[in-house]
Amino acid sequence: MKYLLFLLMMNSACATSVKVEPMKPGELVTVESQPGFVRWVSFPVQEGWENATLQCKDQKLKHAPLGQGMRFAYIAETYHSDLSAFKCKLIQGKEEREVIDFSIKPFKYKEEKLKVPFRTIKLSKTDLARAQREQRMLAELYTKSAALPYFNQPFIAPLDSYITSIYGNRRVYNNAHKSQHLGTDFRAAIGVPVPATNRGRVLFAGDLFYTGGTVIIDHGMDIFSVYGHLSEVKVQEGQVVNRGDIVALSGNTGRSSGPHLHWGVKIHGDYVNGYSLIDESKKQFP
Ligand SMILES: [Zn+2]
Incomplete structure (x- = not known):
């Protein structure tokens, strides 16, 4: 012993x-x-x-x-x-x-075309006001990251299913509206358990206009992970979750063109490729 x-x-x-x-x-x-x-x-x-x-x-x-x-x-x-x-x-x-x-060094990102409900592109006055209100609320939340990391092992991908849209694709919605996809989309039916990508504190758990059912985790040092289009949120704000803990069930809520899991990684204000965080965190914990 x-x-x-x-x-x-x-x-x-x-x-x-x-x-x-x-x-x-x-x-x-x-x-x-x-x-x-x-x-x-x-x-x-x-x-x-x-x-x-x-x-x-x-x-x-x-x-x-x-x-x-x-x-x-x-x-x-x-x-x-x-x-x-x-x-x-x-x-x-x-x-x-x-x-x-x-x-x-430069990196060449690809273009993809998508069809989504028209109302999620040309926003009504009410929706626009809601989206802007949420944006201000999130901006305030994103200033509240812990000074030191919550995590003591590398980051993992939330799912290992087929990736339907990689990070960084330049998107054309309904042949008109352009934006970039700054997250990774995993194939997932409605109701698939979604694990936390690493240890952290739940910063937001609720419903947002664009990402529907959403969980945001603060991992400390201004590193956040975002899980979107969820059918059900399983955690509460303020709760500390470990890597692999189930935080939600996947779904098709918000601006979504079918059931899937959207996984975003935001680091001091910028959405980055989550897989680069996975790779780099292995240098901290070899
Ligand atoms: Zn996505």
């Missing part, structure tokens, strides 16, 4: 300590990304700079300790990227230090 306990402790110690390249303070970490992708980035921080502000372009990003003088952040590049390179810096008082050198 004692030995087993020792093994378990060793295991959890291994799971949390990440091997990172030794770096000297002042050395720039170089990272390459693409529009709609997130990168897990570890960087050295000099003693006394642990609480410094990490700023990339005009965004202040949350960062967390990795041990051995290293910290990490999940850095998302917007789908609407202008592909220009930038440097992230730590700011403390009047001092600044560049820590990450970011470059962006």
Whole structure:
């Protein structure tokens, strides 16, 4: 029993300590990304700079300790990227230090055509008012992410069924209205149990105009997962859920062209490809 306990402790110690390249303070970490992708980035921080502000372009990003003088952040590049390179810096008082050198390669997204109910495109005055009200409510909620991660293992896809629409497709609705699909659609009949993609706190559980029955989970560090078009919501706001816990049943509610699960990943304000978060989180928990 004692030995087993020792093994378990060793295991959890291994799971949390990440091997990172030794770096000297002042050395720039170089990272390459693409529009709609997130990168897990570890960087050295000099003693006394642990609480410094990490700023990339005009965004202040949350960062967390990795041990051995290293910290990490999940850095998302917007789908609407202008592909220009930038440097992230730590700011403390009047001092600044560049820590990450970011470059962006282009990515070609495909186009798809869809038919949806006309009323979900040309909104009535009432629907428009509702959609705008919800947008303001969500914008406020998205400012409430926990400073540190809730999760202690990699992210997983909510379903492993056939993907009917990948992230980033440029969409033409009813041959007229254009937008982008900034999530992943999984084939799912009405009533399929939907697990949480990782541990987190339920930020929203309810009904929205566009995504119908919706669950939003805050994973901490401004990382959120969104589950849409649900037939039934199984969790309550404020509840902490573990990876794999059933949070809802799939459905066909909101602006939907058939039963499926829409899974979105939003990271500090930008929807990114959820699979890039899955891949990158494996670097944090190798
Ligand atoms: Zn979708």
